[in-house]
Amino acid sequence: MTHATASTIELPTSVRTQMYRDGAFVDAEGSATFENLSPATGRVLNHVAAASESDVDAAVESARRAFDAGLWSKISPAERKAVLLKFADLIEANAAELALIDSIDAGKPITDCEELDIPDVVLTIRWYAEAIDKVFGKVSPTGSDNLGLIVREPSGVVGIVVPWNFPSNTLSWKIGPALAAGNSIVVKPAELSPLSALRYAELATEAGIPAGVFNVVPGLGHVAGKALGLHNDVDVITFTGSTEVGRMFLRYAADSNLKQVALEMGGKSPQIVFADMESQLDEVAEDLAGAAFWNGGQNCSAGSRILVHNSVKSAFVTLMAEKAAARKVGDPLDRETEIGPLIEASARERVLRYIDDARSAGAVVHGGAAILEETGGFFVSPAVVDSVGKDSAVVRDEIFGPVVAIVGFDTEEEAISLANDTEYGLAANVWTHDIDVALRVARAVRAGTVAVNGFSEGDISTPFGGFGISGFGGHDKGLEAFDQYTELKTIWVTIR
């Protein structure tokens, strides 16, 4: 394994670029490939198989064959657990290499990948492995003439479509419960970060997951993703990404076999800071700088909208500007780096446009410029936007970059009203010492996760999903994730 600077990037030698089907790497139809670029240099890293519609058909066929054969779907939960625990062990044993792959492929800081992303994958796979033989069906409250059994069965073939911002984590939140429940899966990783999914599939086979249970079809969203969404033999689609593409999966389901669809989409998550935090404003600003700028703000639950009491707003803005300026932006493979490049050139242009438009409309912007352009990478320094109207685009839109907008409020009611003034509803955060205020606000804000006194998405035991246009049809994480990947069946017995 080579650790390299952005100018001499070398991927680990284990990296494979073909599709993964039936337990083996295979070329896409006609050996078609697409260019996979480095966000840190803008240069081509490698060429990856571009799955066609017929490649997706073949992967789904393979998944269905494996499901029907029952070598995974019908074995006991305890047996699946043993294999999944081995899978987790193999991921752990290869953690350094997986971290390097995601860091190079998606431009994520290497220390984040090593210390957060990959350990979270190991934890997730272990957690679902451990859970599966502890989840029971139910017996309904019948009279003595009947026995009503409510059982859960694996759904069948699950299509998994994921984005590039946490290539390993969003994948693990879906493959963990889907595999534990006994399904076969076909994964469509993001075009911008396709590599780690292929390695996870290979490690799954090494752990003993039967051929055909775990397939990967890298490729273009409007080809491979669409083919999976429209496939009549896919029982479930689970998706993380933009609301725009999430809507397409609902249409695909309506136009095909009415497959189950679960969508985890974007957000514009409010971070509400009350006046009683005045004595700890520095600590709050540090936490909220993390919430806004972690992963370069390319996070569905990024704390990109701060609502702060007007009595402490000016001091808070000064602190946030300092925190932003202190963040080290640079080569994702440099261990000092806290913020890597944005994922692609168009993302950088979009983020800079939001910043310029806000400035032109009279906002005060601290930071927020294209930097390190000589590297060829897509770097932007973090931006704190103040003196901005609550209806401006920088306050309302999911920017998916290191940009945080700050808006003042005077009363609790106003804070709640501003927090809920969005179509999104993924996450929120409230800072106060007053437990009554904290709980009143937590209950009043319409969001799937509300953190109190610290940015958080919960842990693996807590369900993660969104209200409004942030979520549809199910949750990732927690035992609740099994609802996405199982069908409920009633068995009604007449006792004669």
Ligand SMILES: NC(=O)C1=CN([C@@H]2O[C@H](COP(=O)(O)OP(=O)(O)OC[C@H]3O[C@@H](n4cnc5c(N)ncnc54)[C@H](OP(=O)(O)O)[C@@H]3O)[C@@H](O)[C@H]2O)C=CC1
């Ligand atoms: N909630 C979240 O975590 C995320 C939210 N977003 C939001 O979405 C914006 C765009 O990011 P992006 O990664 O492009 O997200 P997308 O929603 O475009 O992509 C997510 C996944 O869907 C696939 N896809 C794209 N188009 C189609 C299609 N027509 N039919 C079926 N599948 C498709 C993508 O493939 P391909 O990669 O080939 O395009 C990718 O695998 C971000 O700027 C952000 O606002 C993005 C990522 C994560």
Ligand SMILES: CCCCCC/C=C/C(=O)O
């Ligand atoms: C270390 C675990 C990080 C998980 C973050 C997942 C974010 C998901 C998303 O943007 O959808």
